[in-house]
Amino acid sequence: MKQVGLVDDTEDVELDFGNEEEARALRRAWIPHPLASFLHLFFRVAAIVTYLVCDWFSKSFTSCFVMIITLLSCDFWSVKNVTGRVLVGLRWWNQINEDGRSLWLFEARKMSTQGRGTEVEAQIFWFGLIICPIIWTGFFFTTLFSLKIHWLVLVLAGISLQLANLYGYLRCKAGGQEVPPTSASSFLQGQNILQRPDIIYGVL
Template identity: 80%
Template sequence: MKQGGLVDDTEDVELDFSTEEEEQRALRGAKIRHPLASFLHLFFRVAAIVTYLLCDWFTKSFTSCFIMIITLLSCDFWSVKNVTGRLLVGLRWWNQIDEDGRSLWVFEDRKSSPQAGGTEVEARIFWSGLIICPLIWTGFFFTTLFCLNIHWLVLVVASISLQVANLYGYLRCKNGRQEAPPTSTSSFLQGQHFLQRPDIISRML
């Protein structure tokens, strides 16, 4: 056997990690990676506010206004909870039932992958819409309360509850807590507490 005739055909391969780093920087530097999700994040909640302000011009039926606004906010609640939060900021929260039949709430913050969330612009869109719209509905609450308009007050309270639920859930995701959330009543109060904390709001923006 002629061992001297063997030819070493191995080659040195240089691993280029700079390309991956450049791709990550490009992803972070992009303006808007998810235009449809960014649009939907603001569309339903802004449409609900516009409908609330202009509803009397379209119809005199309170029932029709109530159904339109609650439908818009329900679509907003679903899209923000299940779609836009995951795509724009890499956060999500949900409820699951364990083997013992207990209801558990899970708050997830996916920070490990650069593809997990959106860009800085998308994050600003997400948190701005999530925080400002409940503040607007809170203003509507006080105006209807002072006017003693009970029917519209019920609508505004329902709207605040839907808006604050997502705000509370995503703030829990942002803070990295995995505790079980409180009941619906205390959730509303906790959401109002967060809205009164300008230090938390400023960090989100």
């Protein structure tokens, strides 16, 4: 990937998440965003639990597959678009500019900005973001050794969706520093699956 732009950290660019009095009240709370904290863990934990117990309630692989993929998709969307911004002030997304080039943007809100989640919420965010891909990786090996090949597609989908958010937020956390590409992204680039999009780092 090629870095083509770097937003000047001296610029005071902020998103308006409410007035300062409300922000201070939120920061005094132990978990000021309980719904966001709940959603951050609910879908990913529900997907794992469903994967473990689905065979007990249904012998249909198709119904299990659809249910778990739906939970994983809801998790991916909520973590990418809601909980990362609310709990830790990070955001990443892709956009197509006017000349048709794909741009990956990774943003981190300044530490001085009010309305950000507490340290407890940050721990919840990173714990859920890191531990769940590890669990799905464990599922990969157990499924591989048990020769349940038809479940491998589901497990690989879970790993991919979980790692995508983890990778995106690690790039945000890096604060504009170049992060070595993972072996997966290197493979995709080598296969021309990725279009080598440009990367822009920003400050919320």
